[in-house]
Amino acid sequence: MISYWAIVSARFRSLLQYRSAALAGLVTQIVWGMIRVMIFQAFYSSTNAEQPMDGSDVETYIWLGQAFLAALPWNIDTDLRSLIRSGGIGYELIRPVDLYTYWLSRALSWRTAPMVMRAIPLLIFAFVVMGMSPPVSWAAAAAFFVSMCAAILLSSAITTFLNVTMLWTITGDGVTQMTFGLVLIFSGMLVPLPLYPDWSQPIINAMPFRGLVDTPYRLYLGHIPVSEFAGVLAHQLVWILAFIVAGRLAMARALRRVVVQGG
Amino acid sequence: MSQIIIEDLIKRFRVSERDAGMWGAIRGIVKRRYHTIDALDGVSFSIESGELVGYIGPNGAGKSTTVKVMSGILVPDAGRCEILGRVPWRNRTEHVSRIGVVFGQRTQLWWDLPVIESFDLLRDIYRIPRAEYATNRDEFIAVLNIEGCLDVPVRQLSLGQRMRCDLAAALLHSPDILFLDEPTIGMDAVSKLAFREFIKQFNQERGTTVILTTHDMDDIEVICDRVMIINDGKIVSDGTLDELRRRVSLERRLVVELVDNVIEPTIHPLANLANRDGRRIHIQFDPHQISAADLIAHATSQNQVQDLFVENPPIEETIARIYKDQAT
Amino acid sequence: MLDSLFIYRRFLAVSLRAQMQYKASFLMQLGGRLIITAGEFMAILVLFDRFDSLIGWNVYQVAFIYGIVNISFAVADAMTTGFDLFGDMVKTGDFDRILIRPRSTALQLAGQELTLRRISRLTPGLVALTWAAMNLDLNWTFANASLLMVSVAGGASLFAGLIVLQATLAFWTTETLEMMNTLTYGGVETTQYPINIYRPWFRNFFTFGIPLATVSYFPALAIMGTPDPLGTPLWFQYIAPAIGIAFLIGSLQVWRIGVRHYLSTGS
Numbered sequence: 001m002i003s004y005w006a007i008v009s010a011r012f013r014s015l016l017q018y019r020s021a022a023l024a025g026l027v028t029q030i031v032w033g034m035i036r037v038m039i040f041q042a043f044y045s046s047t048n049a050e051q052p053m054d055g056s057d058v059e060t061y062i063w064l065g066q067a068f069l070a071a072l073p074w075n076i077d078t079d080l081r082s083l084i085r086s087g088g089i090g091y092e093l094i095r096p097v098d099l100y101t102y103w104l105s106r107a108l109s110w111r112t113a114p115m116v117m118r119a120i121p122l123l124i125f126a127f128v129v130m131g132m133s134p135p136v137s138w139a140a141a142a143a144f145f146v147s148m149c150a151a152i153l154l155s156s157a158i159t160t161f162l163n164v165t166m167l168w169t170i171t172g173d174g175v176t177q178m179t180f181g182l183v184l185i186f187s188g189m190l191v192p193l194p195l196y197p198d199w200s201q202p203i204i205n206a207m208p209f210r211g212l213v214d215t216p217y218r219l220y221l222g223h224i225p226v227s228e229f230a231g232v233l234a235h236q237l238v239w240i241l242a243f244i245v246a247g248r249l250a251m252a253r254a255l256r257r258v259v260v261q262g263g
Numbered sequence: 264m265s266q267i268i269i270e271d272l273i274k275r276f277r278v279s280e281r282d283a284g285m286w287g288a289i290r291g292i293v294k295r296r297y298h299t300i301d302a303l304d305g306v307s308f309s310i311e312s313g314e315l316v317g318y319i320g321p322n323g324a325g326k327s328t329t330v331k332v333m334s335g336i337l338v339p340d341a342g343r344c345e346i347l348g349r350v351p352w353r354n355r356t357e358h359v360s361r362i363g364v365v366f367g368q369r370t371q372l373w374w375d376l377p378v379i380e381s382f383d384l385l386r387d388i389y390r391i392p393r394a395e396y397a398t399n400r401d402e403f404i405a406v407l408n409i410e411g412c413l414d415v416p417v418r419q420l421s422l423g424q425r426m427r428c429d430l431a432a433a434l435l436h437s438p439d440i441l442f443l444d445e446p447t448i449g450m451d452a453v454s455k456l457a458f459r460e461f462i463k464q465f466n467q468e469r470g471t472t473v474i475l476t477t478h479d480m481d482d483i484e485v486i487c488d489r490v491m492i493i494n495d496g497k498i499v500s501d502g503t504l505d506e507l508r509r510r511v512s513l514e515r516r517l518v519v520e521l522v523d524n525v526i527e528p529t530i531h532p533l534a535n536l537a538n539r540d541g542r543r544i545h546i547q548f549d550p551h552q553i554s555a556a557d558l559i560a561h562a563t564s565q566n567q568v569q570d571l572f573v574e575n576p577p578i579e580e581t582i583a584r585i586y587k588d589q590a591t
Numbered sequence: 592m593l594d595s596l597f598i599y600r601r602f603l604a605v606s607l608r609a610q611m612q613y614k615a616s617f618l619m620q621l622g623g624r625l626i627i628t629a630g631e632f633m634a635i636l637v638l639f640d641r642f643d644s645l646i647g648w649n650v651y652q653v654a655f656i657y658g659i660v661n662i663s664f665a666v667a668d669a670m671t672t673g674f675d676l677f678g679d680m681v682k683t684g685d686f687d688r689i690l691i692r693p694r695s696t697a698l699q700l701a702g703q704e705l706t707l708r709r710i711s712r713l714t715p716g717l718v719a720l721t722w723a724a725m726n727l728d729l730n731w732t733f734a735n736a737s738l739l740m741v742s743v744a745g746g747a748s749l750f751a752g753l754i755v756l757q758a759t760l761a762f763w764t765t766e767t768l769e770m771m772n773t774l775t776y777g778g779v780e781t782t783q784y785p786i787n788i789y790r791p792w793f794r795n796f797f798t799f800g801i802p803l804a805t806v807s808y809f810p811a812l813a814i815m816g817t818p819d820p821l822g823t824p825l826w827f828q829y830i831a832p833a834i835g836i837a838f839l840i841g842s843l844q845v846w847r848i849g850v851r852h853y854l855s856t857g858s
Binding site: 024027038039046169175176181182184190191 | 615617622646647772773780789
């Protein structure tokens with residue numbers, strides 16, 4: 001356990017070094033959030049009909065999305081990619097740690113460090129300048145926190161799965177792009193999930209991607225009441241487990257192939 | 264008129280200094296401190312058409328800066344640079360269509376394409392007439408022995424193969440001047456020999472001027488008629504290889520292999536024993552004080568000699584001495 | 592000029608052939624991009640399904656504007672990949688290789704790579720535009736058809752100009768230029784909706800500052816025959832795309848200054 005912690009903290013510190021990139025990302029996401037808020041405000045001002053989610057909730061949902069954007073599984077570990085390309089992956093195999101757990105730890109820090117850098121200043125900005133609302137209750141805040149941790153773990157498990165596919169495809173770009181496309185559409189990043197047509201709700205709710213965005217944010221807003229917390233958390237956990245199992249199996253197969261080829 | 268005229272070339276670089284840490288980075292945004300490096304500090308030389316010139320010096324001495332100025336990708340702060348009657352950076356496209364450049368470190372071929380397609384593309388970029396292109400291409404393929412590489416993507420070539428292809432690519436448009444920037448770095452022995460042989464032969468046949476920067480003194484010895492040495496942005500030596508040796512040290516060596524392992528071989532009073540290695544002795548002498556012939560006559564008459572030969576000091580030693588003289 | 596076009600075509604052919612060497616990866620990337628861009632268009636449909644109108648605009652009008660902007664950006668984005676990768680070229684010194692060839696640097700960079708997968712954005716753009724045009728009851732006069740062409744050309748030029756400007760910065764700084772992406776990608780996101788839905792300061796920025804709205808929104812109004820809620824005259828809507836072309840020409844001048852700077856610093 002201690003060795004995994006060492007891996008996580010070392011990578012965390014090295015990722016924190018890219019301060020100027022973090023600043024640039026912060027500005028980008030603030031502007032982006034403002035554009036999206038204005039678009040939704042325009043839509044909401046065009047109707048008097050009752051909507052599944054009210055306008056101010058959508059704004060908070062958007063700002064949360066911007067704050068935690070970097071936690072989404074949107075890219076692959078470029079260091080691992082060059083390791084695989086150069087054949088240096090062989091050295092990974094002789095480390096005295098379980099390779100899958102090691103990769104998952106990497107992914108966890110890879111997802112968390114840039115997110116922390118951006119989330120805190122962005123949330124402060126959104127609260128102070130844009131009038132974002134706080135969690136509806138302390139219970140909602142706690143539920144949000146737990147569910148957000150599960151979201152990051154889910155994102156890391158998906159990222160690790162994508163990293164494992166690189167053992168086959170080398171570049172991994174294609175799989176990553178396709179996955180990220182699905183994430184954007186079905187997590188709530190593009191449009192908050194409750195606004196999708198009613199008939200599509202059961203399908204969307206069954207998919208894993210809502211656990212990345214929609215579940216924690218709606219707990220925050222009280223849109224999913226705390227009483228339903230256990231159910232939605234279970235949904236997240238089941239999918240985390242599914243991606244971990246899939247990742248482990250895929251990795252075991254890929255490594256067997258690597259060993260057989262002597263590569 | 265000379266093909267290349269360089270007079271009093273000066274180039275200074277400003278290098279920004281940055282303080283360590285976050286605070287240093289922030290302060291660096293507001294106020295930067297610089298120090299200047301004199302990359303070229305009054306460099307002058309001229310080169311005639313058809314010369315084979317070696318251009319050497321320690322790292323950071325100004326070699327690449329000079330080559331960059333001559334190839335039109337860097338503008339000097341002051342001084343004159345005229346090549347084929349043109350100022351390189353004023354007429355960049357006209358200038359570069361008359362020169363060829365090979366950078367040893369990186370290829371100018373298209374990484375993912377078969378070599379032959381890179382050649383075809385260069386034909387169109389340089390607007391080479393079809394007939395001239397075909398002649399050149401076929402000749403280089405044969406002489407550089409790259410027939411087998413033509414259909415292979417560049418990324419799959421070995422370094423030696425790639426450099427030979429790069430050399431062909433740089434010459435397809437029959438340039439008047441060829442710049443070679445450390446071309447043999449990392450090359451295997453066979454490729455090196457082929458490379459050097461090709462350069463010499465090409466120069467003799469076509470009269471193309473060649474300017475070669477290198478760290479490999481064998482390159483210089485085999486290829487070049489003339490050697491220029493730059494150190495700290497100044498040309499410190501310019502002449503033939505022999506002149507260079509003579510300038511630095513008049514000293515030469517006679518190596519004598521004796522028949523027996525005599526304890527005290529007799530040595531001419533005007534020469535002295537440099538070192539001894541069993542039956543083999545190295546005698547140091549100054550040809551102005553005693554000719555090699557006299558010394559050999561003396562050595563063979565006074566000792567029982569099995570074999571002997573006169574040796575120049577290795578070129579590396581010569582160069583090292585020039586750098587050292589400069590420093591003091 | 593003709594010769595430049597010829598060499599540009601040669602560059603592109605070479606670039607395409609190189610990409611075809613990684614066919615599987617290429618197809619997957621194309622698929623991924625298609626999902627993302629189709630998702631973005633689907634988001635608009637989802638919102639109109641909920642809200643019926645966007646301050647008076649119907650879904651076809653928005654789709655029409657969306658189509659023009661996305662087609663323009665797809666064309667510009669695919670053609671300027673070389674400029675996108677330019678920051679790395681300066682760092683590694685690969686730009687020297689461009690400089691020792693007897694062709695203009697901008698032409699060589701534009702020809703450096705035509706990234707096919709970036710064209711994937713073209714698909715939802717074309718679908719949206721066609722679908723909108725079929726439902727909008729448009730008057731396809733010669734003037735309107737040419738205005739559509741010019742509008743796409745103006746939009747593509749403007750985006751290309753922005754990307755060239757962004758690349759030019761790499762001559763002066765090695766810092767990350769992620770912030771500049773806010774202008775291009777943020778510009779696409781913004782201008783694919785009618786510009787009058789935004790707050791005035793924001794609207795003005797994309798009309799006068801970075802005139803992205805100018806080259807798409809105004810000509811689209813003229814073609815659709817919709818009077819501008821902001822009250823611009825018709826003649827302005829017709830000449831607006833020219834601003835994009837002027838912007839690209841200006842950007843290329845700045846690029847030239849950047850190259851001169853590079854030649855004198857060599858960094």
